[in-house]
Amino acid sequence: MKAPKISLEQWAAFKAVVDEGSFARAADVLNKSQSSVSYTISKMEELLPTPVLEQQGRKAVLTEAGQVLYRKATNLLKEANNVEQSAQLLAKGWEPEVTVAVDLLVDLDPVIRALAAFSKESPSTRIVILETTLSGTDEALIERRADIVLSPKVPPGFLGKPLGEVDMLPVAHPNHALFTLKEGVTEPELRQHRQVVFKDTGIKRQQDAGWLGAEQRWTVNTSATAIKIVKRGLGFAFIPQHMIEDDLNDGALKRIPLVMDARKMLPFYLILSAMENSGPACKALAEKITGQFLKTF
Numbered sequence: 001m002k003a004p005k006i007s008l009e010q011w012a013a014f015k016a017v018v019d020e021g022s023f024a025r026a027a028d029v030l031n032k033s034q035s036s037v038s039y040t041i042s043k044m045e046e047l048l049p050t051p052v053l054e055q056q057g058r059k060a061v062l063t064e065a066g067q068v069l070y071r072k073a074t075n076l077l078k079e080a081n082n083v084e085q086s087a088q089l090l091a092k093g094w095e096p097e098v099t100v101a102v103d104l105l106v107d108l109d110p111v112i113r114a115l116a117a118f119s120k121e122s123p124s125t126r127i128v129i130l131e132t133t134l135s136g137t138d139e140a141l142i143e144r145r146a147d148i149v150l151s152p153k154v155p156p157g158f159l160g161k162p163l164g165e166v167d168m169l170p171v172a173h174p175n176h177a178l179f180t181l182k183e184g185v186t187e188p189e190l191r192q193h194r195q196v197v198f199k200d201t202g203i204k205r206q207q208d209a210g211w212l213g214a215e216q217r218w219t220v221n222t223s224a225t226a227i228k229i230v231k232r233g234l235g236f237a238f239i240p241q242h243m244i245e246d247d248l249n250d251g252a253l254k255r256i257p258l259v260m261d262a263r264k265m266l267p268f269y270l271i272l273s274a275m276e277n278s279g280p281a282c283k284a285l286a287e288k289i290t291g292q293f294l295k296t297f
Contacts, residue, residue, distance in 0.1 A: 008076070010040055014069075015070065018070055051065070098128070101132050101140035103152055105133075105266060106268050107240070114289040130145070132202075138153075141271055148271070150269070150271075160270065166242075166267075167264075169264075170190070171247075172253070176193075193216065194234065195217050198222075199220060270290055
């Protein structure tokens with residue numbers, strides 16, 4: 001591959017002239033003399049097949065071609081800075097990739113907000129998100145397939161930081177037969193109806209957490225599928241409240257009134273698979289995730 005004729009220093013001078021509107025102000029920003037900036041730009045223009053700047057009075061203005069090249073130069077300089085930043089982080093032991101396993105029941109919104117903040121500090125760090133359920137979450141942690149795990153339980157041998165609770169609501173379509181019963185539905189009464197449950201993503205141990213023992217059971221991979229089935233009146237399910245707020249508010253789903261207004265609250269935790277031996281990128285992201293959940297709760 002041929003080496004580029006125009007250096008990053010020249011593109012930086014070009015961008016500074018455009019941003020500041022004059023060679024004099026660009027020289028101040030770049031901490032160079034005005035003559036040096038003018039010379040850099042003139043040599044760059046000699047190498048380009050089309051003019052990129054034109055003088056209008058004392059102001060340097062982009063030509064049509066210059067507008068296109070300005071956008072590309074901005075991206076080029078940003079990427080060059082990212083490469084340098086990545087080299088510095090790697091020299092400090094910063095991991096090139098961090099994997100986060102999030103149990104299906106945990107709200108993803110705070111995680112995504114944390115990732116957005118983290119990406120500004122470390123844009124080159126690759127992120128892998130595993131969406132897991134039940135023993136699949138445990139396996140991701142125990143087998144070190146994830147660096148950070150958000151789970152409703154902490155397996156033996158690990159330490160977890162409490163982040164909050166998931167309110168699992170028993171819900172069904174408003175016309176479901178469960179709502180014809182007296183106030184205060186009991187567990188035996190629930191077992192007489194079809195329950196929609198989440199499939200265990202684990203391979204070694206298949207769990208049935210959340211299943212009440214109903215003879216009629218439909219198992220699904222995702223919460224979105226469970227919600228669709230329940231909204232069609234085909235069964236009931238325990239679903240995290242944060243996933244169905246809108247459906248409850250607009251009447252698409254209705255909370256089943258359990259006896260004694262019983263609730264199913266699941267605490268959840270942030271767990272580092274390598275614990276105190278986790279790398280700096282993992283720890284930095286874990287801190288941001290923790291901060292986002294603590295804001296929420």
